[in-house]
Amino acid sequence: xxxxxxxxIVEGHSGEDKQEPISYGLYxxxxxxxxxxxxxxxxxxxxxxxxxxxxIALLIAxxxxxxxxxxFMHVKFEDKIFKVFLAIAGxxxxxxxxxxxxxxxxxx
Amino acid sequence: xxxxxxxxxxxxxHGAAEHKHKDVLGAKMGMWIFLLTELLLFxxxxxxxxxxxxxxxxxxxxxxxxxxxxxxxxxxxxxxxSSLTMVLAIGAIQRGKKWLSVTFLSSTIGFGLAFLxxxxxxxxxxxxxxxxxxxxxxxxxxxGEILFFGLYYTMTGLHALHVFAGMIILTFMLVFILRNxxxxxxxxxxxxxxxxxxxxDIIWIFLFPLFYLIN
Numbered sequence: 262x263x264x265x266x267x268x269x270i271v272e273g274h275s276g277e278d279k280q281e282p283i284s285y286g287l288y289x290x291x292x293x294x295x296x297x298x299x300x301x302x303x304x305x306x307x308x309x310x311x312x313x314x315x316x317i318a319l320l321i322a323x324x325x326x327x328x329x330x331x332x333f334m335h336v337k338f339e340d341k342i343f344k345v346f347l348a349i350a351g352x353x354x355x356x357x358x359x360x361x362x363x364x365x366x367x368x369x
Numbered sequence: 370x371x372x373x374x375x376x377x378x379x380x381x382x383h384g385a386a387e388h389k390h391k392d393v394l395g396a397k398m399g400m401w402i403f404l405l406t407e408l409l410l411f412x413x414x415x416x417x418x419x420x421x422x423x424x425x426x427x428x429x430x431x432x433x434x435x436x437x438x439x440x441x442x443x444x445x446x447x448x449x450x451s452s453l454t455m456v457l458a459i460g461a462i463q464r465g466k467k468w469l470s471v472t473f474l475s476s477t478i479g480f481g482l483a484f485l486x487x488x489x490x491x492x493x494x495x496x497x498x499x500x501x502x503x504x505x506x507x508x509x510x511x512x513g514e515i516l517f518f519g520l521y522y523t524m525t526g527l528h529a530l531h532v533f534a535g536m537i538i539l540t541f542m543l544v545f546i547l548r549n550x551x552x553x554x555x556x557x558x559x560x561x562x563x564x565x566x567x568x569x570d571i572i573w574i575f576l577f578p579l580f581y582l583i584n
Contacts, residue, residue, distance in 0.1 A: 283456075292450065296449060299442065299445050300442075303438060306584050329452060333455070334568075339397070346405065347405075354412045357416065362419070365423065365424075
């Protein structure tokens, strides 16, 4: 009973989003957010947070990238398969980075 | 996914010449697989950057001080705005507004050109300072700085090449819209071209803090 109910919701959801184009307003809001984050990261780069400076800059970059992926590339509104694609690619890249870093760090 | 089920039986009849079989989901999946290979290409370069930055922290810092935060920031704003006009072009065609879409798409190409012009100014300033791969004054610097500028030219150069390729693709899309090959009912080509453009934007989002925000 419960599973059929959730199935109906999922189907209705994806069908709805494919039909109606996303409003121009939402795109403009996302763009404003991206511009604000760019200004923030440029200003913050002036301060010295020692080791955290790079971490903060990369976190802001990640936030911006996820805004672009979700809204401009509308992954948020797409089929689940696209999220699976991205998750697999992200996981692969993480594994490559972690293995390389551990190699570099522990090599003597 | 439900597209095949929804397809009416007349799609099979020969009479419906207008009714071309379209697999929008498949087209987008193919595009995404291509985009992920692009992502891995750049991920490899980011990995090289990360390892060398760890090994030559001081050199990378000195190199980073030389790049111009202003140029990087302006170019970030330009690319982000071009991504906005790109999605607006798709939004316009979805609503059947051909000329609005043409306007937005042309401005996207224009912003791409502006990005390359700024990049050109930036590079020419660096080159006039004598900083380019293999230059005598760069070779006198530390290994870290040589690696930093090598990666700077390789990564921003490869990215600029992608911007240029994107502009060519978008020009084709512009022609398709003008010739009514991309319409309200069939715009997956424009969507896929847009996905490519946004990927190029995302790569820049990461290049920006790594090369321009070291103060």
